[in-house]
Amino acid sequence: MEHLKQADAVVHQAVLDEESRQLGQLEMIASENFASPAVREAMGTVFTHKYAEGLPGRRYYGGCEFADRVEDLARSRAVELFGADHANVQPHSGAQANMAAYFAFLQPGDGIVGMNLSHGGHLTHGSPVNFSGRLFRVAAYGVRESDGRIDFDMVRETVRRERPKLIVTGASAYPRALDFRTFGEIAAEVGAVHVVDLAHLAGLVAAGCHPSPVEHADVVTTTTHKTLRGPRGGLVMCREAHARIIDKMVFPFIQGGPLMHVIAAKAVALGEALSPAFREYGGNVVRNARVLARTLVERGVRLVSGGTDTHLMLVDLRDRDLTGKDAERALERGGITVNKNTVPGETRSPFVTSGLRIGTPALTTRGMGPDEMTRIGGWIADILDRPRDDTLITRTRARTTELCAAFPLFR
Numbered sequence: 001m002e003h004l005k006q007a008d009a010v011v012h013q014a015v016l017d018e019e020s021r022q023l024g025q026l027e028m029i030a031s032e033n034f035a036s037p038a039v040r041e042a043m044g045t046v047f048t049h050k051y052a053e054g055l056p057g058r059r060y061y062g063g064c065e066f067a068d069r070v071e072d073l074a075r076s077r078a079v080e081l082f083g084a085d086h087a088n089v090q091p092h093s094g095a096q097a098n099m100a101a102y103f104a105f106l107q108p109g110d111g112i113v114g115m116n117l118s119h120g121g122h123l124t125h126g127s128p129v130n131f132s133g134r135l136f137r138v139a140a141y142g143v144r145e146s147d148g149r150i151d152f153d154m155v156r157e158t159v160r161r162e163r164p165k166l167i168v169t170g171a172s173a174y175p176r177a178l179d180f181r182t183f184g185e186i187a188a189e190v191g192a193v194h195v196v197d198l199a200h201l202a203g204l205v206a207a208g209c210h211p212s213p214v215e216h217a218d219v220v221t222t223t224t225h226k227t228l229r230g231p232r233g234g235l236v237m238c239r240e241a242h243a244r245i246i247d248k249m250v251f252p253f254i255q256g257g258p259l260m261h262v263i264a265a266k267a268v269a270l271g272e273a274l275s276p277a278f279r280e281y282g283g284n285v286v287r288n289a290r291v292l293a294r295t296l297v298e299r300g301v302r303l304v305s306g307g308t309d310t311h312l313m314l315v316d317l318r319d320r321d322l323t324g325k326d327a328e329r330a331l332e333r334g335g336i337t338v339n340k341n342t343v344p345g346e347t348r349s350p351f352v353t354s355g356l357r358i359g360t361p362a363l364t365t366r367g368m369g370p371d372e373m374t375r376i377g378g379w380i381a382d383i384l385d386r387p388r389d390d391t392l393i394t395r396t397r398a399r400t401t402e403l404c405a406a407f408p409l410f411r
C-alpha cells in the first residue's frame with residue numbers, strides 16, 4: 001500500500017489498524033468472513049474505472065470486452081455452482097438483490113409473507129423501517145416458543161389467510177436447516193412466487209452441506225460475502241422464464257453501472273467455491289459450529305432450538321442477569337467479537353436485546369478446528385457466567401491473543 005501511505009496517511013493507518021483488529025481477535029460474527037488475497041486483489045483492480053451499464057454483449061458503453069469476459073465468467077460459475085438456469089451478478093448487495101426480486105413480481109401494496117425479524121428474519125423481508133415494509137403489505141410468521149423451530153402451521157395459516165403474491169424464505173439468525181421444499185409447496189398452494197434469500201447459507205449450499213433451494217424457488221438471492229467468502233455484494237439467480245425481468249429490475253430499475261471490480265472478484269470467489277477445498281471448508285464450518293454449540297450447552301448456556309445445523313447459533317440469555325449488549329461488550333473485551341441479537345419472544349429493544357449470535361465461518365477460514373472451538377466455547381461460557389470479572393476477562397484476552405497468533409492470515 002505504498003501509494004496509499006504516501007497520499008493519505010490517515011486512511012492508510014486506519015486500514016492497518018483494522019487489519020490488526022481483524023487478526024488480533026476471534027471473529028465470530030456469523031455474517032462475516034475473510035475473502036482470499038486473490039479476491040481482494042481483484043477488487044483493487046482497474047475494473048473499478050469501467051462503466052459497463054447493460055449486460056455482456058449488450059452494453060451502453062464501448063470498451064467492454066474485458067468487462068464482458070469477467071462478468072460472463074462470474075455468471076457461468078454461479079449457474080454451475082448452484083445449478084440455476086440464470087444468474088445476474090450485478091446487485092451491489094444482498095438488499096439490492098432482494099429489491100430486484102420483489103419488483104420483478106410486485107406492485108406497491110401487494111402482499112408478501114416472510115419471517116419475523118425478531119425471530120431471525122431480515123430487514124428486507126418486510127420490516128417497517130425498510131423499503132419492503134413501507135411498500136408492501138407484510139405478514140410475518142415466526143418460530144415456536146417451545147423449540148425455537150419454524151412453525152409451519154403458522155406459516156400455512158398466515159399464507160392461507162393473507163394470500164400473498166410472494167413468499168420470501170430465508171433468515172439472518174436461524175440456526176436450523178431451512179426446509180425449502182415445504183415453503184415451496186405452501187407458496188404453490190396459493191399461487192405465490194417463492195423467493196429464497198440464501199444470504200447466510202449460500203456457502204453451505206455451494207459446499208453441499210445444506211439442501212439446495214434451487215428446485216423449490218422461482219428466484220434465489222444471496223450475498224457473496226458471508227459463508228460464500230467472496231467480495232461484499234449480491235447475486236440473483238432464477239428460472240429461465242424470469243431471466244429477462246430479473247435482469248431489467250437490477251438495471252435499469254434499481255441500479256446504475258455495475259461495480260466491475262467487484263464482479264471480477266465475484267468471478268474469482270465463485271471459482272474458489274467450485275473447488276474441492278471449498279466443499280471441505282463448508283463441512284468444517286458446520287462441524288465447528290456443532291462442536292461449539294455442544295460445548296456451550298454442556299456448560300449450561302441456553303441456545304435457541306438447543307443447537308445448530310448450520311454455521312451459527314443463537315444464545316438465549318433470558319435465564320441470566322445479562323443483556324445481549326453487555327454480553328457482547330464483555331466478550332469483546334475478552335477478544336471475542338460477536339453480535340447482540342434479538343431472540344424469539346424478545347422484550348428488549350434491538351439496541352439491548354436478550355441474545356447473542358455466534359458463527360464459525362471466519363474462524364474456520366483461519367484454519368481453526370474442533371479443538372479450538374472447544375477451548376473458545378469454554379472461554380465464552382466463562383465470560384457469560386462472570387461478565388463483570390475483570391481478572392477473568394483480562395486472562396481471556398491474553399489467551400485469545402495467543403490463539404490468534406497461532407493462526408495467521410493475510411499472508
Ligand SMILES: *Cc1c(COP(=O)(O)O)cnc(C)c1O
Pocket residue numbers: 031092093094095096098121122124170171172197198199200223233234
Ligand atoms: C445479510 C443479509 C441480507 C443483506 O445483505 P446486505 O449485503 O447487507 O445488503 C439480506 N438477507 C439476509 C437473509 C441476510 O442475512
